[in-house]
Amino acid sequence: MCPQCRAFITTDDKICPYCDTKVEARAVERRAPSDALGGLIPQARFTTIVLLLINTGFYIATLLYTQRTTGQSSFDPDSRTLFYFGAKQPQAIMAGQWWRFITAGFLHGGILHILMNMWVLFDLGTQTEESFGTSRYLTIYLVSTVTGYIASFYGTAALSIGASAGIFGLIGAMIAFGLREGTAYGSAMRSFYIRWAVYGLIMGFILPFVDNYAHMGGLAGGFIVGYIAAPTRRNPVMERVWQGIAGVALAITGYAFFEMFTFLMHAQ
Numbered sequence: 001m002c003p004q005c006r007a008f009i010t011t012d013d014k015i016c017p018y019c020d021t022k023v024e025a026r027a028v029e030r031r032a033p034s035d036a037l038g039g040l041i042p043q044a045r046f047t048t049i050v051l052l053l054i055n056t057g058f059y060i061a062t063l064l065y066t067q068r069t070t071g072q073s074s075f076d077p078d079s080r081t082l083f084y085f086g087a088k089q090p091q092a093i094m095a096g097q098w099w100r101f102i103t104a105g106f107l108h109g110g111i112l113h114i115l116m117n118m119w120v121l122f123d124l125g126t127q128t129e130e131s132f133g134t135s136r137y138l139t140i141y142l143v144s145t146v147t148g149y150i151a152s153f154y155g156t157a158a159l160s161i162g163a164s165a166g167i168f169g170l171i172g173a174m175i176a177f178g179l180r181e182g183t184a185y186g187s188a189m190r191s192f193y194i195r196w197a198v199y200g201l202i203m204g205f206i207l208p209f210v211d212n213y214a215h216m217g218g219l220a221g222g223f224i225v226g227y228i229a230a231p232t233r234r235n236p237v238m239e240r241v242w243q244g245i246a247g248v249a250l251a252i253t254g255y256a257f258f259e260m261f262t263f264l265m266h267a268q
Contacts, residue, residue, distance in 0.1 A: 045126050045129075047125070047129055047134050047137060047138065048121065048122060048125035048126050048129065049122075051121060051125060051141070051163075052118050052121060052122060054106060055106050055108065055114065055117070055118060055121075055163055056114065056118065058085065058106050058107055058108075059077075059107070059108050059114045061085070062077035062081050062082060062085055062107065062108075063075065063077055065077070065081045065084070065085070066078050066081045069081065075110060075111040076109060076110040076111075077109065077110075079159055082107055082109065082159060082161055083159065084263070084264050084267050085103065085107055085260065085264065086099065086100050086102075086103025086104060086106075086107065086256075086260040086263075087100065087103075087104050087107055087159050087160065087161045088100050088101065088104040088149045088152055088153060088159065088160040088161065088214075089159055090153055090157050093153060097259070097263070098256075099255070099256035099257075099259040099260055100149070100260075101145075101146045101149045101150060101153070101256075102142070102145060102146060102149075102252070102253055102256040102257075103256055103257065103260045104145075104149050104160060104161050104162075104165075105145035105148070105149065105161075105162070105163055105165050105166050106163065107161040107162070108161060108162055108163070109161055109162070113162060117162060117163045117164055117167060118163075120167055121163060121166075121167055121170075124167060124170050124171065124174075125137070125141075125170060127174065128140065128141075128170045128173060128174060131174065131177050131230075132173065132177070132226070132229055132230065133239070133242070134246070135239070135242040135243045135245065135246035136225075136226075136229040136230075136242050136246070137170075138246045138249060138250065139225060139229065139242065139245050139246050139249050140169055140170060140173045140222050140225045140226055140229065141166045141169060141170060142166070142249045142250075142252075142253055143169070143221055143222075143225050143249065144165060144166050144168065144169020144170070144172065144173075144217075144218040144219075144221040144222035144225065145163075145165050145166040145169065145218065146221070147165075147169070147217045147218060147220060147221025147222075148164075148165025148166065148168065148169065148213075148214040148215065148216075148217040148218030148219075148221065149165055149214055149217070150217055151213045151214060151216055151217025151218075151220075152165070152211050152213040152214040152217065154213070155211075155213030155217075156211060156213055158211070160211045160214055162211070162214070164211075164214065164215055164218070165211075165214040165215065165217065165218035166218060166222075167218070168197070168200065168214075168215045168216075168218035168219040168222065169218040169219065169221050169222025169225075170222055171193050171196050171197050171200070171219060171222065172197070172218070172219040172220065172221070172222030172223035172224075172226060173222040173223065173225065173226025173229070173230075174189065174193040174226070175190055175193045175194055175197065175223055175226070176222075176223045176224075176226035176227035176230055177189065177226055177230045178190030178191075178192075178193065179227065180227060180230040181230075197219055200215060201215060201216070201219075229242065
C-alpha cells in the first residue's frame with residue numbers, strides 16, 4: 001500500500017504509479033530477519049511456529065502429567081500441575097523461584113485457552129517478525145512475558161499462566177513501530193493495533209479468570225522495547241547488537257526451563 005495515497009501497489013514498485021511518491025523498502029527488507037542469530041533461524045514464520053510448538057508441547061505435557069497424577073483424562077490441567085510446571089505464584093517467586101516470570105508464559109489452562117492464544121500468536125507473531133526481524137521479535141516477546149508477569153505478581157495473588165502477556169507485548173511493539181514509522185502507513189498501523197489492545201483489555205475485564213495485569217504489563221514492556229528496537233534504516237552494527245541481546249534472552253529462558261524441570265523432578 002502506498003504510504004501517501006493508500007493505493008494498492010506491487011512489492012516491485014519503487015515509485016507509486018498513482019501519485020509518483022517514492023516507495024521505501026519494506027520493513028522486512030530493512031531489518032533482514034533472515035540474518036537473525038547469525039542465520040541460524042531461516043525465515044520469519046519459522047520462529048513463530050517454534051513458539052507455537054513449545055507452547056503446545058508444554059500444554060500436552062501438563063495434560064499427561066495431570067492424567068498420571070490424578071488418573072483423570074481432561075483437556076484442562078489441574079492447578080497443582082500448572083504450579084509444578086512453573087505458573088506464576090507470588091509466594092513461590094518470593095521464595096526465590098524467579099524463573100516463573102518466564103515459564104508462566106508458556107503454560108495454558110485449557111483447550112480454548114491455548115487455541116485462542118496460538119491463533120493470535122500465529123498471525124501477530126509473523127507480522128511482528130516481518131517488521132522487526134527475528135532477533136528483535138524474540139527479545140520483545142520474552143521481555144514482555146517477564147514484564148507482564150511482574151505486573152501480575154504485584155497486581156494479583158492468583159495463580160497465573162498464558163502466552164497472552166507476550167502476545168500483548170507484540171501488540172505494544174507494533175503500536176511503537178507505527179509511531180516510529182512516521183508515515184501514513186505507520187499511522188494506520190498504530191491505530192489498528194491500538195484498537196487490538198483496547199478490545200483485548202476490555203475482554204479481559206469482562207471475561208472471568210483473565211489476568212489483565214499480565215496483559216497491561218506485557219503491553220507496556222512490548223511498547224518500550226519495540227520503540228527502542230524499531231529503526232527506520234538497516235544498520236549492520238545494530239543488527240549484531242540485537243542478535244546478542246536475543247541470544248542472552250534465549251539463554252536466560254533456557255536456564256529458566258532448566259530450573260523448572262529441576263523443581264518438577266524434586267516435586268515428584
